[in-house]
Amino acid sequence: MIPPADMLLFAAVVREESFTRAARQLGITKQTISERISKLEERLGVRLLERTTRRLRVTGAGATYYERCSAIAALIDEANSEVQQRHEEPVGLLRVSSPMLYGRRFLSPVISEYLARFEQVRVELVLADRRIHLIEEGLDVAVHIGPLNDSSLVAKKLGEGPVRFVASPRFLAKYGAPSARELRSARCIGFSPFETWEAEGVKSRIDPVLIVNDHELACEAAIAGVGIARVPDILSQDAIRDGRLKVLFGPRPAALRAIHVVYPSRLNLPAKVRRFVDAMATLAQPETPPRGRPRRKRA
Secondary structure (H helix, E strand, O other): OOOHHHHHHHHHHHHHOOHHHHHHHHOOOHHHHHHHHHHHHHHHOOOOEEEOOOOEEEOHHHHHHHHHHHHHHHHHHHHHHHHHHHHHOOOEEEEEEEOHHHHHHHHHHHHHHHHHHOOOEEEEEEEOOOOOOOOOOOOOEEEEEOOOOOOOOEEEEEEEEEEEEEEOHHHHHHHOOOOHHHHHHOOEEEOOOOEEEEEOOEEEEEOOOEEOOOHHHHHHHHHOOOOEEEEEHHHHHHHHHOOOOEEOOOOOOOEEEEEEEEEOOOOOOOHHHHHHHHHHHHHOOOOOOOOOOOOOOOO
């Protein structure tokens, strides 16, 4: 069995017409090339090159062999270029996961532009308000909101999502605006039977009058005057702007929840993942107001 590497080495020697130049191109010594060519001729049982102190001359058998070896070298270069190009251009199916609210509000324009730019890729978007296990569920990328607890994943921070306490003018007219210490006895909209909320440094155990499992429902219930809700800015900002909701406990957010895009590894990252993460960083970053100061309205 002739090693393919020796066939490629022979092709390089003939192409360069010199052991010295071929050795320089391949990053090995002239002596190594000479020894490997001699072993190649021995295995083939034919003379491939005539050597003199001045020049190399290819024999008839060597010329025929060079044509085959050169064709093999070209095929190898073509295969390598094809793989490298596929690594640079996104191809195949990209599976993305996101919390429902973030996915509905931010990912549509990102995915639309991504698909328009890279026509050989397809996207499957999974919206779920639960902890996603990327590798076990066969996902490529996920949006994660809140603290990260899986150190094996690579995380790129997109921003911080403010959360605020809000209530409708109708609710406040009927029940009044509670102080931070009165929050525990106020009518609240929560996500579990018993929750702990913190306002102005005061922690309160609340007993919700309405329990829901969706932030949009909580926001709609607050607008309807059911109670006080603790919801993300991306949901409540329009209602706050047009007066359907009022912010409680000052302009400072009740919390800032970190938003990350996570993926399994930086090593040999597929182009479809790398380009999507870049698109997320430029197109899907929500506004983050300065800490302790109200958000300025856009002109």
